[in-house]
Amino acid sequence: MPEDVRLDRITKRFGHVTAVNALDVTINEGECFSMLGPSGCGKTTTLRMLAGFEDIDEGEIRVGDRIFSSKAKNYYLPPEKRDFGMVFQAFAVWPHLTIFDNVAFPLQIRGLPRHEIAEKTKRALSYTNLLSVEGSYPNELSGGAKQRIALARAIAINPTVMLLDEPLSNLDPKLREEMRFEIKDLQRKLGFTIVFVTHDQSEAMALSDRMLVMRDGIVQQIDAPLTVYDRPANRFVFSFIGLSNFIPVEIFDSKVYVQGEGQAGEIRVGLPETPLPDKPVLAFRPSDVQMVEGGDIIGIVKRRAYLGDIVDYRVMVGGVEVRIQSGARRSHYAVGDRCGLRIGKFHWFQGE
Amino acid sequence: MINSRLRRCGVAEVLLVLSIVILVVVVAVPILLIFGNAFITDDGFNLKTVIQLLSQPDTYKALKNSLVIATGVTILSTIIGVFFAWLVSRTDLPFKGTMKVLFLIPFMLPSFIGALAWKILLSPRSGYINKLFTELFGLEEPLFNIYTLTGIIVVESMYLFPFVFIQVSGAMERMDPTLEEAARISGAGLLTITRRITLPLMLPSIVAGALLVALYSLSHFGVPAILGTEVGIYNIPTKIYEKIYQSAGSFESIRTGTILSSILVSAAAVILYLQSLVLKSGRFQVISGKSMRPMLIKLRGLKIPLLILSVVYIGITVILPTVTIILVGTLKTYGLTIAPENMTINNLKYILFDWDLTKDAIWNSFYLSLAAAFVTMLVGSLISYVIVKMKVRGKFILEFLGVLPFSIPGTVIALGVILMWSGRFGINLYNTAWIIFVAYIARYMAFSLKSNSAALEQVHDSLEEAARACGAKHWQALRDIVIPLIRPGMVAAFFLIFLPALRELTTSVLLYGPHTRTLGVAIYALNEDGETVYAATLATVALVIIVLGQLLIKRVTRGKEESLGA
Numbered sequence: 023m024p025e026d027v028r029l030d031r032i033t034k035r036f037g038h039v040t041a042v043n044a045l046d047v048t049i050n051e052g053e054c055f056s057m058l059g060p061s062g063c064g065k066t067t068t069l070r071m072l073a074g075f076e077d078i079d080e081g082e083i084r085v086g087d088r089i090f091s092s093k094a095k096n097y098y099l100p101p102e103k104r105d106f107g108m109v110f111q112a113f114a115v116w117p118h119l120t121i122f123d124n125v126a127f128p129l130q131i132r133g134l135p136r137h138e139i140a141e142k143t144k145r146a147l148s149y150t151n152l153l154s155v156e157g158s159y160p161n162e163l164s165g166g167a168k169q170r171i172a173l174a175r176a177i178a179i180n181p182t183v184m185l186l187d188e189p190l191s192n193l194d195p196k197l198r199e200e201m202r203f204e205i206k207d208l209q210r211k212l213g214f215t216i217v218f219v220t221h222d223q224s225e226a227m228a229l230s231d232r233m234l235v236m237r238d239g240i241v242q243q244i245d246a247p248l249t250v251y252d253r254p255a256n257r258f259v260f261s262f263i264g265l266s267n268f269i270p271v272e273i274f275d276s277k278v279y280v281q282g283e284g285q286a287g288e289i290r291v292g293l294p295e296t297p298l299p300d301k302p303v304l305a306f307r308p309s310d311v312q313m314v315e316g317g318d319i320i321g322i323v324k325r326r327a328y329l330g331d332i333v334d335y336r337v338m339v340g341g342v343e344v345r346i347q348s349g350a351r352r353s354h355y356a357v358g359d360r361c362g363l364r365i366g367k368f369h370w371f372q373g374e
Numbered sequence: 375m376i377n378s379r380l381r382r383c384g385v386a387e388v389l390l391v392l393s394i395v396i397l398v399v400v401v402a403v404p405i406l407l408i409f410g411n412a413f414i415t416d417d418g419f420n421l422k423t424v425i426q427l428l429s430q431p432d433t434y435k436a437l438k439n440s441l442v443i444a445t446g447v448t449i450l451s452t453i454i455g456v457f458f459a460w461l462v463s464r465t466d467l468p469f470k471g472t473m474k475v476l477f478l479i480p481f482m483l484p485s486f487i488g489a490l491a492w493k494i495l496l497s498p499r500s501g502y503i504n505k506l507f508t509e510l511f512g513l514e515e516p517l518f519n520i521y522t523l524t525g526i527i528v529v530e531s532m533y534l535f536p537f538v539f540i541q542v543s544g545a546m547e548r549m550d551p552t553l554e555e556a557a558r559i560s561g562a563g564l565l566t567i568t569r570r571i572t573l574p575l576m577l578p579s580i581v582a583g584a585l586l587v588a589l590y591s592l593s594h595f596g597v598p599a600i601l602g603t604e605v606g607i608y609n610i611p612t613k614i615y616e617k618i619y620q621s622a623g624s625f626e627s628i629r630t631g632t633i634l635s636s637i638l639v640s641a642a643a644v645i646l647y648l649q650s651l652v653l654k655s656g657r658f659q660v661i662s663g664k665s666m667r668p669m670l671i672k673l674r675g676l677k678i679p680l681l682i683l684s685v686v687y688i689g690i691t692v693i694l695p696t697v698t699i700i701l702v703g704t705l706k707t708y709g710l711t712i713a714p715e716n717m718t719i720n721n722l723k724y725i726l727f728d729w730d731l732t733k734d735a736i737w738n739s740f741y742l743s744l745a746a747a748f749v750t751m752l753v754g755s756l757i758s759y760v761i762v763k764m765k766v767r768g769k770f771i772l773e774f775l776g777v778l779p780f781s782i783p784g785t786v787i788a789l790g791v792i793l794m795w796s797g798r799f800g801i802n803l804y805n806t807a808w809i810i811f812v813a814y815i816a817r818y819m820a821f822s823l824k825s826n827s828a829a830l831e832q833v834h835d836s837l838e839e840a841a842r843a844c845g846a847k848h849w850q851a852l853r854d855i856v857i858p859l860i861r862p863g864m865v866a867a868f869f870l871i872f873l874p875a876l877r878e879l880t881t882s883v884l885l886y887g888p889h890t891r892t893l894g895v896a897i898y899a900l901n902e903d904g905e906t907v908y909a910a911t912l913a914t915v916a917l918v919i920i921v922l923g924q925l926l927i928k929r930v931t932r933g934k935e936e937s938l939g940a
Contacts, residue, residue: 118577
C-alpha cells in the first residue's frame with residue numbers, strides 16, 4: 023500500500039467562518055505538493071489539521087491505510103504519534119539545546135539506544151552540512167543555519183511525510199533560492215513526500231510537482247505548476263500566479279470591442295469555440311504582448327519605466343490601463359505615442 | 375557673537391547639566407555619604423572598626439537572619455509563582471482570566487498590613503486561629519507560631535510571589551508556540567514538553583523573577599518589623615531601625631546603620647549584576663513568530679482540584695487577612711470575639727475625625743505622595759529625555775545614576791538623606807516633612823525613569839526632527855510634539871509613584887518627626903504601642919485608599935488605550 027496522504031472532504035470552521043471547505047485531495051507518495059494562496063485562505067489551517075494541531079469538523083485524514091483524523095469515527099491521533107517531520111515558519115529551534123541535541127530530540131523521545139541516536143543524528147547533520155557546528159547553540163548561527171537545523175530535526179526520524187509551513191519566508195531572497203535546492207536535494211536522497219504551504223507563487227512553481235491554489239477556504243485548482251500557469255481554472259488563479267491584464271469586452275456580430283468604446287475599440291482576436299461567459303473579460307500576461315505597427319488593437323502609452331533588461335509600459339486601451347513588458351532591445355515608444363498591440367496568448371474569463 | 379555663544383549653551387546643555395545636578399544631589403551624594411561614613415573615620419580609612427561592629431553578636435545575627443529570610447522567601451515565592459503561572463497560561467484551568475487577575479492582588483496589598491493581619495490570626499497566645507484551636511482541641515501549644523523565621527518567610531512569600539508570577543506568565547504567553555509544537559511533532563507528550571522545553575526556556579524569566587524577590591526580601595522592613603522584633607528576630611533593616619530609634623540617632627548608631635547599609639547595597643549590586651547576566655544571555659531568546667493559540671495541557675481529572683487549590687490559596691492569602699483587618703478594626707477592645715455586639719463604628723470616626731495623630735498621618739501621606747509623585751514624574755521625564763534622545767557626551771553618567779536608586783533599599787535611602795540633610799551641608803531638614811519628600815524622590819526616581827524612557831523610546835526621532843524641519847525651535851518641538859506623545863508614560867509614572875508612596879513605611883519610619891508621621895508609620899507605631907485595633911482601623915482606611923487608587927489607574931490607562939486606538 024503506497025503511503026499516500028488522503029484528505030477526504032475535510033472542513034474546518036472557526037466560529038461562523040469556514041476556514042477550509044470540503045477540501046479533497048490525494049497527495050501521492052514521494053510527491054512535492056504545495057498549497058498556495060493569499061493569507062487567510064486556509065492553507066496553513068489545512069497543514070495544521072494534517073499535522074494534528076487542529077481538529078477537523080468534517081471529513082477524514084489518512085496516510086496509507088492508517089486513519090489520522092476522522093469526524094465520522096470520532097477518532098483523532100495526536101500530533102506526537104503521527105511520525106511526521108515538520109519545519110515551521112519561525113524555525114522553532116530550541117535555543118537552550120545544542121544543535122546536536124535539537125536534532126537528536128525526536129530520536130531520544132522514541133527511546134532509541136544511545137549509539138543509534140548518535141548515528142542517526144550525525145547522518146541528519148551531515149545531510150544538512152551541520153556536522154562542523156553540532157556543539158554550538160542555535161542563536162550563535164545565522165537564519166539559514168537555523169533553518170537547516172529545523173530541517174535536520176525533521177529528517178532525523180526518516181519520516182515518510184514532511185510538512186513545511188512557509189519554511190523559506192523568514193530568509194532573505196538569496197538564501198531562499200539556495201534552500202529551495204537543498205530541500206529538493208534532500209527529497210531526492212531520502213524520498214519523503216513533501217506537503218508545503220506558501221504564499222509565494224514563484225516558490226511554489228519552483229519546488230512542486232503539483233500545486234493547490236486556494237481562496238477563502240475553497241480549492242480553485244490542483245495541477246502541475248505549468249498547467250496552472252498556462253491553463254488557469256479561473257480569473258483568480260490567473261491573477262494570483264504571475265502578472266495579469268484584464269479588459270472587459272462586448273461582442274457585436276462576432277467581433278470583440280473594448281467595453282463602452284464602440285467601433286474605435288475593436289480588438290482583432292478570435293472568439294473561442296465554446297460559448298463565452300456573461301460579461302466576458304479578455305485576460306493576458308504583460309509578457310505575452312508585442313508592441314508592433316498595426317497589431318490587434320491600438321493604445322496610447324501613458325507611462326514607461328526601464329527595469330534593466332525589460333521596459334515596463336502602461337498603455338491605455340480605451341479607458342482600460344494595460345501593462346506590457348517588452349524587451350529593452352525592441353523598438354521604443356515614448357509617453358503619448360500611439361502603438362499597436364499584438365496579443366500572443368489570451369484567456370476568456372467571466373467578469374466580476 | 376553673543377548670539378553664537380548663546381546657541382552653544384543651548385537647551386541641550388542646560389538640560390544635561392540640570393539633570394546631572396539633580397541626580398547627583400538627590401541620589402549620588404547621599405549614597406556616597408553612606409559609604410564614607412561607614413569606612414572613613416577621623417583616622418582615615420578604617421576597616422578595623424567595621425569588622426568590630428559586624429562581629430558584634432546582634433549585628434552578625436541580623437545579617438544571618440536577612441540571608442535566611444531572603445533565601446527562604448526566594449525559594450518559596452519561586453515555587454508558588456512558577457506553579458501558578460504555568461497553571462494560568464499553559465493549562466485549561468477554568469476561569470483562567472479571572473484567576474490571573476486574582477493572583478496579582480497580593481501585589482497591591484501592603485505586606486506590613488498583611489503581616490499585621492497574620493499577627494492578629496496566628497500570634498502564639500492571642501492569635502484568633504491559635505485561640506480557636508486551643509479551645510476546640512485543647513491543644514497545649516499554639517497551632518502555628520507566626521513569630522518565627524518560618525512565619526516571616528511564609529508571610530513575605532505570600533506578598534512577593536507575584537514578582538515571579540508576572541515574569542513567568544508573561545514569558546509563557548509571549549513564547550513562540552511553535553517551539554512547543556515542534557517538540558510535539560517530534561513525538562513528545564505534553565508533560566515531556568513542559569519538562570524539557572517549556573520550563574528550560576522559561577529559566578531566564580524564572581531567575582529574573584527570583585532575583586527580584588531576593589532583592590526585595592533582603593532589604594524588606596515591614597514583615598520582619600511586625601512579626602520579628604517582638605521576639606528579638608531582627609534582619610538588617612529592622613536592626614538599623616532599632617539602633618537608630620533606641621539611641622535617638624546617635625553617631626554610633628548611624629555608623630552601624632551605614633555599615634549594614636553598605637552590605638545591603640553591595641548585595642543588591644551583586645543581585646542586579648547577576649540579573650543582567652541572565653537577561654543578556656541570548657541563548658534563551660524566544661522570539662515569537664506569528665501568534666497562534668498555544669496548545670493547552672488538559673488537566674482532565676485534576677481540573678477541579680487545582681481550581682479549588684487556587685481559590686483556597688487566594689482565599690487564605692488575600693481574603694482572610696483583608697477580612698481580619700476590617701473586622702478587628704471595628705472591635706471595642708482587642709481580644710474580644712468577633713461578634714456584632716462587640717463591634718463599633720466609633721473607631722473609624724475617632725481616627726478619621728477626632729485623633730490628630732491619625733488625621734495628620736493620612737494628610738501627610740496624601741500630600742507627600744502627591745508632591746513627590748508630581749516632582750519625580752517631571753524630573754524623571756527630563757532626565758529620560760536626555761538619556762534617550764540627546765546625543766551629548768557624558769550622558770552615561772546619567773544612565774548609571776538613573777539605575778542606581780533601583781538597587782538602593784528604602785532603609786539605605788533614609789540613612790543617606792539623614793546624612794545629607796541634617797545640617798552637614800548647611801541645610802537641616804531633619805524632623806520636617808521635607809526630608810521625607812526628598813527621600814521619596816530618591817526612592818522612586820527609578821520608577822519614573824523606567825516609565826518615561828519606555829514612552830520616549832516609542833517616539834521615533836524623526837517625529838521631533840520633522841517638527842524642527844517645519845521651523846519649530848527645540849523647545850517648541852518639545853512642547854508641541856514630544857510631551858503630548860509621552861503624556862501616557864508620564865501619567866503612568868505619576869501613579870507608579872503615588873500609590874506605593876501612599877503606603878510607604880520603610881523609608882519614612884526612619885525619618886518621621888513628631889508631626890510628620892505617614893500612614894504606614896502610624897499603622898506601624900499604633901501596632902507597636904499595642905493599639906492593635908486602631909492599627910487595624912487605620913489599615914482598613916489605607917486599604918480603601920489603595921483600592922480606590924487602583925480603580926483610578928485602571929480608568930486612566932483604559933482612557934489611554936482608547937486614545938491610541940482612535
